[in-house]
Amino acid sequence: MKFLYDFSILTNSIHQMLAASLSPLWVFIIELVLVGLVFLGFYAILGLFLVYLERRVCAFIQNRLGPNRVGPQGIFQTIADLVKLLFKELFVVRKADKILFNLAPFIVIIASLMAIGAIPYAKGLHAIDLNIGVFYILAVTSLGVVGILLAGWSSNSKYSLLGAMRSGAQIISYELSVGLSLLAVIIFSGSMQLSTIVESQANGWWIFKGHIPAFFAFVIFLIAATAETNRGPFDLAEAESELTAGFHTEYTGIRFAFFFLAEYMNMFLAAALATTVFLGGWMPFHFFDFSGFNYVMDFIPPFVWFFGKTFVVIYIIMLFKWTFPRLRIDQLLTLEWKYLLPLNLLNIIVIAFIVLMGWHF
Amino acid sequence: MVEKREIILGENEPYVINMGPQHPSTHGVLRFELSLKGETVFKVVPHCGYIHRGIEKMCESNTYQQIIHLTDRMDYLSAHPNNEAVSLCVEKALGIEVPERVKVIRTILSELGRLASHQLWWCAFGMDLGALTTFFYGLRDREKILDIFEESFGSRLLHSYICPGGLMNDVHPNFKQRIKDFIPYFRKKLPEYDQLLSGNVIFKERSRGIGMLSLEDAISYGVTGPSGRGSGFSCDIRKSQPYSAYDRVDFKEILFTEGDTYARYRVRIAEMWESMKILEQLVDQIPDGDYTAKMKPIIKLPEGEYYQSVETARGELGVYIVSKGDKFPVRVKFRTPNFSNLFAINHMAVGHKIADLVAISGSLDLVIPDIDR
Numbered sequence: 001m002k003f004l005y006d007f008s009i010l011t012n013s014i015h016q017m018l019a020a021s022l023s024p025l026w027v028f029i030i031e032l033v034l035v036g037l038v039f040l041g042f043y044a045i046l047g048l049f050l051v052y053l054e055r056r057v058c059a060f061i062q063n064r065l066g067p068n069r070v071g072p073q074g075i076f077q078t079i080a081d082l083v084k085l086l087f088k089e090l091f092v093v094r095k096a097d098k099i100l101f102n103l104a105p106f107i108v109i110i111a112s113l114m115a116i117g118a119i120p121y122a123k124g125l126h127a128i129d130l131n132i133g134v135f136y137i138l139a140v141t142s143l144g145v146v147g148i149l150l151a152g153w154s155s156n157s158k159y160s161l162l163g164a165m166r167s168g169a170q171i172i173s174y175e176l177s178v179g180l181s182l183l184a185v186i187i188f189s190g191s192m193q194l195s196t197i198v199e200s201q202a203n204g205w206w207i208f209k210g211h212i213p214a215f216f217a218f219v220i221f222l223i224a225a226t227a228e229t230n231r232g233p234f235d236l237a238e239a240e241s242e243l244t245a246g247f248h249t250e251y252t253g254i255r256f257a258f259f260f261l262a263e264y265m266n267m268f269l270a271a272a273l274a275t276t277v278f279l280g281g282w283m284p285f286h287f288f289d290f291s292g293f294n295y296v297m298d299f300i301p302p303f304v305w306f307f308g309k310t311f312v313v314i315y316i317i318m319l320f321k322w323t324f325p326r327l328r329i330d331q332l333l334t335l336e337w338k339y340l341l342p343l344n345l346l347n348i349i350v351i352a353f354i355v356l357m358g359w360h361f
Numbered sequence: 362m363v364e365k366r367e368i369i370l371g372e373n374e375p376y377v378i379n380m381g382p383q384h385p386s387t388h389g390v391l392r393f394e395l396s397l398k399g400e401t402v403f404k405v406v407p408h409c410g411y412i413h414r415g416i417e418k419m420c421e422s423n424t425y426q427q428i429i430h431l432t433d434r435m436d437y438l439s440a441h442p443n444n445e446a447v448s449l450c451v452e453k454a455l456g457i458e459v460p461e462r463v464k465v466i467r468t469i470l471s472e473l474g475r476l477a478s479h480q481l482w483w484c485a486f487g488m489d490l491g492a493l494t495t496f497f498y499g500l501r502d503r504e505k506i507l508d509i510f511e512e513s514f515g516s517r518l519l520h521s522y523i524c525p526g527g528l529m530n531d532v533h534p535n536f537k538q539r540i541k542d543f544i545p546y547f548r549k550k551l552p553e554y555d556q557l558l559s560g561n562v563i564f565k566e567r568s569r570g571i572g573m574l575s576l577e578d579a580i581s582y583g584v585t586g587p588s589g590r591g592s593g594f595s596c597d598i599r600k601s602q603p604y605s606a607y608d609r610v611d612f613k614e615i616l617f618t619e620g621d622t623y624a625r626y627r628v629r630i631a632e633m634w635e636s637m638k639i640l641e642q643l644v645d646q647i648p649d650g651d652y653t654a655k656m657k658p659i660i661k662l663p664e665g666e667y668y669q670s671v672e673t674a675r676g677e678l679g680v681y682i683v684s685k686g687d688k689f690p691v692r693v694k695f696r697t698p699n700f701s702n703l704f705a706i707n708h709m710a711v712g713h714k715i716a717d718l719v720a721i722s723g724s725l726d727l728v729i730p731d732i733d734r
Binding site for chain 1: 377378384385386391400487488489490491492493494498501557559561563564566567686714715716717719
């Protein structure tokens with residue numbers, strides 16, 4: 001299939017330029033470093049931007065202005081906040097398990113950093129294109145819960161421990177729903193490779209092509225992903241009115257910032273995954289056979305499409321947080337095990353039947 | 362000599378958490394000592410006294426005009442009824458009849474204070490349940506009331522405006538018009554409260570059947586105010602012993618019989634509608650006249666014991682004054698609503714989760730300085 005913007009040309013030319021003058025080992029090392037730097041920068045900037053965005057969205061919902069002093073429209077506010085956090089003392093509670101205490105934020109942030117490399121941002125614009133991309137992202141993101149559990153356990157604080165235990169129960173439960181709702185599209189597209197899933201949506205996004213079950217899977221994915229990222233009405237792990245700040249009660253300075261950034265990047269990841277799998281990833285929006293309209297849509301660069309869709313999903317997830325009260329821990333688990341999981345299983349059977357009969361577009 | 366010992370949590374030991382004195386959802390410096398089993402609360406011991414200022418003792422060395430200023434500091438979110446309680450008690454002791462204008466204005470102020478207090482309660486209750494947006498919606502409307510207060514008395518929270526004999530000074534000329542503007546405004550905004558929180562499925566799940574308080578328990582714990590009326594305890598002083606201008610206004614005493622957190626929530630929302638009804642009836646009927654009765658500069662109560670209770674936004678506030686004919690009282694006792702309401706929490710919260718404890722203490726509308734005095 002031919003695409004107007006193909007970034008594999010760019011990446012291949014960089015690769016060939018390096019390969020022409022260096023030995024294969026050095027090419028490999030330099031490419032690793034380049035990709036790492038690009039993703040670290042991307043991660044930091046996007047994380048800070050998401051924090052800013054959340055504050056503005058929340059202010060918009062709550063009848064106020066939000067940050068609007070530092071820089072135009074206050075966009076440098078989060079950078080100023082980060083600088084402040086960098087200069088804060090790194091405080092360790094007495095009798096805390098120092099090694100685990102220091103390790104926990106890194107585990108959390110590495111888990112989310114590893115996952116964003118596998119997302120295809122445009123044709124040929126991804127760090128790794130594994131043939132089990134969906135599986136990889138699910139596996140890596142669930143590592144984050146280890147960090148949260150460690151943080152709660154090692155803090156030597158009762159609130160932290162309660163928060164961590166809640167988080168453990170919650171993330172492990174909702175992992176199932178996330179996986180099963182993604183399975184819906186894997187059945188449709190017949191592949192776990194994210195780039196293949198995106199390209200299978202060239203003639204229509206799965207949320208439209210897959211009849212009602214795909215839409216249903218999308219809704220379940222949104223709910224479960226919100227829960228898995230410890231956000232919105234499911235932020236029990238850090239329920240501030242109950243547990244002060246939950247698992248990161250005792251963290252200060254940049255360690256706290258790590259948890260904070262990781263939370264926002266997990267939200268981005270959930271939204272990006274929803275976009276890639278259900279909303280056509282970087283595919284432009286095509287409307288049946290209106291070739292003029294479709295042609296104009298093709299001209300919009302794919303990463304604009306990708307980020308546009310992702311931010312719409314992020315906005316929806318943010319709306320959840322600022323409008324709903326928090327669930328209780330037993331209600332949270334009831335929702336998953338009694339409602340979402342059985343419905344999801346049923347949904348998958350329906351989808352399998354649809355695919356078997358070839359009823360999807 | 363302090364013995365050093367290692368504390369090991371055993372299987373059967375309770376997991377004790379100190380919730381407070383610094384905690385976001387105790388609304389002040391209150392400490393709950395929670396014994397937990399996992400997430401389930403099986404004992405709550407409230408510890409109060411962190412903000413004890415000895416107001417009752419201080420009253421013994423202050424004149425009756427000065428006591429007014431101390432009462433503001435008890436229930437600072439609805440300060441007018443506190444002032445009113447002492448003023449009414451002193452007036453009763455002296456046998457003074459205050460002018461009609463004073464009575465009507467006092468009633469209006471009490472109801473405005475009740476509205477402002479319930480609005481803030483609604484904000485904080487939403488926050489307790491994790492709905493952070495409620496805070497700004499409630500404060501938006503509360504600001505309008507505080508502006509009315511500020512214009513007339515120069516202060517927004519601690520007014521000290523109602524004093525023995527009448528009012529400190531006359532209300533601002535804009536007072537009437539401001540209230541007239543506020544009522545239609547808030548009539549439009551109050552349904553937003555329902556849209557944002559009352560109808561929410563998660564909110565209903567979180568509050569229905571949580572913190573059950575039966576009528577018998579409400580009476581035996583002395584839970585009054587909206588918290589008591591949520592259990593069907595008809596305890597509205599405005600109805601049973603009308604004071605000021607409450608005998609001439611038409612309003613309903615809101616009663617719900619469920620006795621859970623949701624019932625207490627609905628009582629307060631319904632009370633806001635009733636308060637607006639009272640305001641509407643009274644705002645056009647403020648008679649002309651003096652803003653205070655003729656009072657001697659030094660008030661000396663005749664020897665005896667006097668009691669007067671009023672309905673604040675949180676329940677029955679009683680003032681008990683013992684006088685020996687001096688300009689200072691011998692003993693002053695405040696029966697504050699929150700103190701009684703607070704100690705029902707162990708009864709209500711046992712067997713529920715921590716999150717429910719927060720919801721329950723939110724639904725009691727605790728103001729900590731009112732508990733500790």
